[in-house]
Amino acid sequence: MANDQAAENYTVEDLVALNPYNPDILNDLEKFVNEQVSNQTYNLDANLSLLRLYQFEPERMNIQIVARILIKALMAMPAPDFSLCLFLIPEHVQMEEQFKTLIVLSHYLETARFRQFWDEAAKNRHILEVVPGFEQAIQAYAVHVLSLTYQKVPRPVLAEAINIEGLSLDKFLEYHAANSGSVIEKGAQSQLIVLPRNEFNHPELKKNTADSVPFEHVTRIFPVLS
Numbered sequence: 001m002a003n004d005q006a007a008e009n010y011t012v013e014d015l016v017a018l019n020p021y022n023p024d025i026l027n028d029l030e031k032f033v034n035e036q037v038s039n040q041t042y043n044l045d046a047n048l049s050l051l052r053l054y055q056f057e058p059e060r061m062n063i064q065i066v067a068r069i070l071i072k073a074l075m076a077m078p079a080p081d082f083s084l085c086l087f088l089i090p091e092h093v094q095m096e097e098q099f100k101t102l103i104v105l106s107h108y109l110e111t112a113r114f115r116q117f118w119d120e121a122a123k124n125r126h127i128l129e130v131v132p133g134f135e136q137a138i139q140a141y142a143v144h145v146l147s148l149t150y151q152k153v154p155r156p157v158l159a160e161a162i163n164i165e166g167l168s169l170d171k172f173l174e175y176h177a178a179n180s181g182s183v184i185e186k187g188a189q190s191q192l193i194v195l196p197r198n199e200f201n202h203p204e205l206k207k208n209t210a211d212s213v214p215f216e217h218v219t220r221i222f223p224v225l226s
Contacts, residue, residue, distance in 0.1 A: 012046055020049040023057060030065050037068055040133045044081050047072070051088035058090065066093065068131060070102050074109065075137035078144065082106050098127050109138070112145050118163040139164070143176070147195040155191040 010018070012032040015025045029050035036042055047069045054061040066089060073081035086094065086103070093099060101124050108117035117138070121128060128134050139162040146153055146161060159165050164172050173193065 013043065016046050016049045020045075021052065021056070023053055026050065026053045026057070026060060029053070030062055033065050033068055033072075036072060037131050042072055042076060044073070044076070044079075044084070048084060048088065051085060055088060055090075061093070063093070063096070067098055067102070067127065070099070071128060071131045071134060074102065074106060075131070075134055077109055077138075077141045098124075101127060109141065112142075114142050114161040114163070135163070138162075139172075143195065150195060151197075152192045152194050155193055158193050 012025075012028055015022070015028060019025075029046055032043070032046055033050065036047075051066070051069065054066070069085055070082060070089075073085045076082075082102075083106075086106075089099070094103065101120070105117055105120055105124075108114070108120065121138075142161040143158075146158065155169070159169055162169075162172065176196075
């Protein structure tokens with residue numbers, strides 16, 4: 001009884017840190033996945049621990065929970081979480097239709113084929129809509145990918161990448177102009193969207209570590225030169 005009461009005082013994160021391979025925490029980890037979905041939070045370590053426990057006890061695997069883990073991992077891109085999770089899922093499970101769909105969606109995102117991604121996502125809303133915030137997370141990822149290469153993009157290019165048009169796109173741009181530095185440039189023929197500055201689309205922002213030698217390293221050279 002005392003041990004049970006002590007365990008109740010631990011968070012799921014504590015239980016994972018103490019013993020991630022303890023099968024007694026499997027139910028807690030499943031509940032925690034549902035909490036991540038409902039609260040729009042994310043914990044990769046806990047989800048990986050659950051997938052590892054499923055490997056040891058495949059008869060206890062909850063397919064719906066696995067699907068939610070993979071969807072949350074997709075939402076974490078560009079982090080490699082989806083691949084990390086997929087590696088722990090048996091091949092025969094990956095062959096189920098919903099997982100094949102998620103793998104295809106992952107491939108489209110990794111290769112920046114956003115039009116194909118949104119088309120495929122529209123056909124499989126019943127799989128994706130169980131996780132709130134999915135579209136917003138992918139839209140943020142699409143903007144991130146564009147900003148790695150471009151300083152500015154035409155409005156239609158951005159619209160296709162994030163799957164928003166018209167007034168909804170106007171509101172999206174207004175929000176990002178206020179929060180992330182996006183700017184709209186209006187030309188005679190079209191609008192250009194100035195993407196947030198980063199070290200990839202503005203190389204001058206990149207810190208050149210090769211050109212900056214710490215002072216203490218310089219002082220060590222003096223005795224050698226003298």
